[in-house]
Amino acid sequence: MARFTPENTTLAQEIIDRYPVARSAMIPLLHLAQEQDGHVSDEAMEHIAELLDVTPAEVLGTCSFYEMFKREPVGEYLVNVCTNISCLLVGGEELLEHLEDKLGIKAGSTTPDGKFTLEDVECIAACTEAPCMQVNYRYFHKVTNEQVDEVLDDLSAGRLAHEVPKHGTLSRVRQKVAPERRARVARPNVNVEPVWLARNSTGESS
Amino acid sequence: MSEAGPREIPRIVSSRWDLEDGFTLDRYESTGGYTALRKALDTMTPAQVGEEVKAASLLGRGGAGFPAGVKWGFCPPGVFPRYLVVNGDESEPGTYKDRLLMERDPHQLIEGILIAAYAIGCGQAFLYVRGEMALAQERLAGALNDAYAAGYIGRNIMGSEFSLDVVLHWGAGAYIVGEETALIESLEGNRGMPRLKPPFFPAAKGLYLQPTVVNNVETLSNLPWIVSNGGGAFAELGAEKSTGTRLFAVSGHVNNPGVFEVEFGVTTFRDLLYGKQYGDGIRNGHRLKAFIPGGASAPWFYEEHLDLPLEAGAVGGAGSMLGSGAIVVMDETTDAVKAAWRVVRFFARESCGKCTPCREGTAWLEKILRRMIDGQGRKGDVDKLMDVCDNISPQITWPPKQTTICPLGPSAVSPIASAVLRFKDEFEALCQGDAEVSVAINGKAYLSQPVQPEQPEPAEAPA
Numbered sequence: 001m002a003r004f005t006p007e008n009t010t011l012a013q014e015i016i017d018r019y020p021v022a023r024s025a026m027i028p029l030l031h032l033a034q035e036q037d038g039h040v041s042d043e044a045m046e047h048i049a050e051l052l053d054v055t056p057a058e059v060l061g062t063c064s065f066y067e068m069f070k071r072e073p074v075g076e077y078l079v080n081v082c083t084n085i086s087c088l089l090v091g092g093e094e095l096l097e098h099l100e101d102k103l104g105i106k107a108g109s110t111t112p113d114g115k116f117t118l119e120d121v122e123c124i125a126a127c128t129e130a131p132c133m134q135v136n137y138r139y140f141h142k143v144t145n146e147q148v149d150e151v152l153d154d155l156s157a158g159r160l161a162h163e164v165p166k167h168g169t170l171s172r173v174r175q176k177v178a179p180e181r182r183a184r185v186a187r188p189n190v191n192v193e194p195v196w197l198a199r200n201s202t203g204e205s206s
Numbered sequence: 207m208s209e210a211g212p213r214e215i216p217r218i219v220s221s222r223w224d225l226e227d228g229f230t231l232d233r234y235e236s237t238g239g240y241t242a243l244r245k246a247l248d249t250m251t252p253a254q255v256g257e258e259v260k261a262a263s264l265l266g267r268g269g270a271g272f273p274a275g276v277k278w279g280f281c282p283p284g285v286f287p288r289y290l291v292v293n294g295d296e297s298e299p300g301t302y303k304d305r306l307l308m309e310r311d312p313h314q315l316i317e318g319i320l321i322a323a324y325a326i327g328c329g330q331a332f333l334y335v336r337g338e339m340a341l342a343q344e345r346l347a348g349a350l351n352d353a354y355a356a357g358y359i360g361r362n363i364m365g366s367e368f369s370l371d372v373v374l375h376w377g378a379g380a381y382i383v384g385e386e387t388a389l390i391e392s393l394e395g396n397r398g399m400p401r402l403k404p405p406f407f408p409a410a411k412g413l414y415l416q417p418t419v420v421n422n423v424e425t426l427s428n429l430p431w432i433v434s435n436g437g438g439a440f441a442e443l444g445a446e447k448s449t450g451t452r453l454f455a456v457s458g459h460v461n462n463p464g465v466f467e468v469e470f471g472v473t474t475f476r477d478l479l480y481g482k483q484y485g486d487g488i489r490n491g492h493r494l495k496a497f498i499p500g501g502a503s504a505p506w507f508y509e510e511h512l513d514l515p516l517e518a519g520a521v522g523g524a525g526s527m528l529g530s531g532a533i534v535v536m537d538e539t540t541d542a543v544k545a546a547w548r549v550v551r552f553f554a555r556e557s558c559g560k561c562t563p564c565r566e567g568t569a570w571l572e573k574i575l576r577r578m579i580d581g582q583g584r585k586g587d588v589d590k591l592m593d594v595c596d597n598i599s600p601q602i603t604w605p606p607k608q609t610t611i612c613p614l615g616p617s618a619v620s621p622i623a624s625a626v627l628r629f630k631d632e633f634e635a636l637c638q639g640d641a642e643v644s645v646a647i648n649g650k651a652y653l654s655q656p657v658q659p660e661q662p663e664p665a666e667a668p669a
Contacts, residue, residue, distance in 0.1 A: 026395030067379030186329030
């Protein structure tokens with residue numbers, strides 16, 4: 001629960017190097033911290049500040065704007081139920097109520113065993129598959145109460161580990177570019193017309 | 207509406223959706239992938255690519271509907287680097303298409319990015335994916351890695367002088383970041399708050415205050431087809447100003463909710479809601495109460511709007527918008543107050559807090575509606591709602607006037623004005639019989655009147 005591990009510090013530097021301005025790596029590094037610890041700790045934000053040469057308050061400022069960053073530990077599984085319009089029309093609220101009953105908690109809280117956190121969320125872009133929910137940002141479409149019960153049982157028993165990684169892990173594939181394939185980082189203060197544009201007479205794509 | 211229903215048209219952006227492995231490089235290459243990029247690099251100047259896109263009259267598919275080719279042309283000459291930022295932050299309630307494009311055909315998007323960057327002369331591209339979309343991120347990361355290794359991205363693409371790095375980036379949960387200047391702020395590592403206008407277009411000053419083109423995922427996904435088949439062929443599809451095809455997500459109370467690629471500008475709402483191959487009619491034989499034609503921000507439409515074509519001008523003229531291609535259908539059993547409240551709660555939650563009318567206004571709208579639903583509505587509440595709406599968007603008209611620097615605040619006015627004017631009795635029932643409105647409401651869709659109050663049955667579905 002802390003600063004980046006040496007391995008993640010190396011990864012953080014790789015991420016920073018992709019951007020023309022280091023600060024652009026702020027959100028990716030906050031995600032990396034959450035992937036490491038399950039939430040974003042104060043120590044992690046301080047470490048990010050050091051890496052980006054900004055103040056910890058600036059990191060907190062960005063972090064606190066975004067819904068997905070949790071500054072306190074959440075359950076092993078973050079269950080997000082959509083109740084926005086398309087889901088509301090076909091049972092999103094009822095689905096949320098069922099989950100509240102089943103887990104014995106209200107939306108916005110965590111079960112005492114630290115297993116599940118339940119959230120009532122906004123549209124997650126599965127509107128034609130309503131009602132829908134996500135567990136650690138993995139989709140479950142057109143879910144019925146029975147399916148929800150099954151999913152909860154499977155999660156508790158660890159049977160869905162291959163589909164639902166731990167909270168904080170989003171893409172399990174990282175962007176990797178071989179050094180010889182890399183083009184260039186386009187720094188904002190270097191005013192050079194791209195060669196393929198300059199070659200073509202006026203150089204303007206009008 | 208044509209009797210035969212919509213004609214057969216090519217699937218321009220969704221052609222690989224049914225393929226199990228449509229997201230892989232092998233499948234993409236074996237189904238014509240990256241040939242458009244090859245064609246552009248080998249036979250076309252950047253300006254010629256730009257001309258094809260202009261000839262296609264490709265309208266932006268993100269919501270505002272601005273012509274993509276024209277937007278590209280706003281970059282000031284001689285100022286470099288230029289950046290391309292891809293808006294994959296799809297979050298407008300009811301909208302579900304960009305996620306599918308990213309998950310099921312990521313290479314098509316990547317090829318579109320490369321074509322756009324070649325034409326504009328971008329030094330670097332950033333692909334901003336919504337934070338909650340883990341599978342889309344995974345598919346794009348895999349596709350980018352494969353495309354780099356195969357020589358389609360990076361240094362000297364396909365042996366040409368064209369070089370470009372594409373950086374995959376994702377957000378962390380904030381609807382407002384879909385607004386292009388907020389997206390840029392977020393990409394710079396800041397709180398995702400829209401920037402003050404002018405400049406109205408980031409093409410003048412965008413990322414790091416450099417010329418920046420922000421294009422939506424669906425917009426860019428059209429480019430490989432346009433380059434392969436020509437802008438003229440694209441413009442032959444659809445209506446005069448709404449060309450090509452477009453993805454529409456039909457959700458809510460229809461028998462067959464789904465995302466459909468249809469000919470833009472000519473297909474009607476009736477085709478899409480009742481057509482067998484599309485929405486297939488209202489569930490349980492119910493009657494249509496209202497539908498949202500273009501995402502939660504759009505004023506609602508009713509039965510009398512069903513025969514309008516899905517065309518930007520026609521829908522705008524009737525007082526609403528096609529927005530992000532999200533059609534939400536509500537049948538007669540829908541509680542209009544509840545539906546309006548739920549949409550307003552969204553805007554109240556997602557207001558970034560920068561402008562007072564939006565921050566305070568949306569919160570009060572949500573609270574007043576909530577107390578009505580909870581049985582504590584008061585006389586005068588409806589008038590109060592409309593007064594707050596009028597403060598956020600003066601004269602409650604369409605297109606909405608803004609007292610804010612982005613359209614989020616005024617968007618919260620749409621569901622309320624729509625519900626209050628059309629379903630007054632439902633509000634009266636919650637406000638001790640008082641749903642009088644003293645504020646002037648001017649939006650055309652809000653004032654729409656039912657043509658035949660007692661229509662027997664919805665029209666037969668087209669064949």
